[in-house]
Amino acid sequence: xxxxxxxxxxxxxxxxxxxxxxxxxxxxxxxxxxxxxxxxxxxxxxxxxxxxxxxxxxxxxxxxxxxxxxxxxxxxxxxxxxxxxxxxxxxxxxxxxxxxxxxxxxxxxxxxxxxxxxxxxxxxxxxxxxxxxxxxxxxxxxxxxxxxxxxxxxxxxxxxxxxxxxxxxxxxxx
Numbered sequence: 001x002x003x004x005x006x007x008x009x010x011x012x013x014x015x016x017x018x019x020x021x022x023x024x025x026x027x028x029x030x031x032x033x034x035x036x037x038x039x040x041x042x043x044x045x046x047x048x049x050x051x052x053x054x055x056x057x058x059x060x061x062x063x064x065x066x067x068x069x070x071x072x073x074x075x076x077x078x079x080x081x082x083x084x085x086x087x088x089x090x091x092x093x094x095x096x097x098x099x100x101x102x103x104x105x106x107x108x109x110x111x112x113x114x115x116x117x118x119x120x121x122x123x124x125x126x127x128x129x130x131x132x133x134x135x136x137x138x139x140x141x142x143x144x145x146x147x148x149x150x151x152x153x154x155x156x157x158x159x160x161x162x163x164x165x166x167x168x169x170x171x172x173x174x
Contacts, residue, residue, distance in 0.1 A: 002054055
């Protein structure tokens with residue numbers, strides 16, 4: 001099991017023999033490389049692809065990093081504003097880009113589709129008019145529907161057939 005240890009800027013693995021640091025030297029930084037000779041700055045969301053690669057939302061570095069099954073860290077995507085949640089489905093990585101208030105679909109390190117205007121708000125409807133507020137989680141169902149934890153709006157939203165709808169709103173006053 002992979003765990004992002006955000007406070008210590010490392011990625012750890014939990015296995016039968018206990019917990020071990022897989023990558024990261026523990027300092028807040030930005031360095032590709034191998035194993036402990038790498039650096040992250042507030043790593044958060046994780047996702048794996050079918051080939052054994054682990055993707056890390058390197059939140060404070062505004063990047064997505066890829067860790068190969070051999071422990072090599074490389075930048076997969078840069079200029080992603082405060083990425084948090086990640087989800088791998090099919091051939092794509094879905095990214096909750098919290099700081100830009102949108103969801104991205106990324107294939108081979110290239111943004112192929114953007115969901116939401118990139119302006120903070122709470123607007124449902126077509127994906128090019130929809131607005132989110134600090135989305136932090138994303139998941140994709142087998143039917144292709146995308147579920148978003150729209151944290152700033154205290155809501156769960158669904159993206160399907162070109163439309164964003166609200167599934168659940170939480171009342172924070174109780």
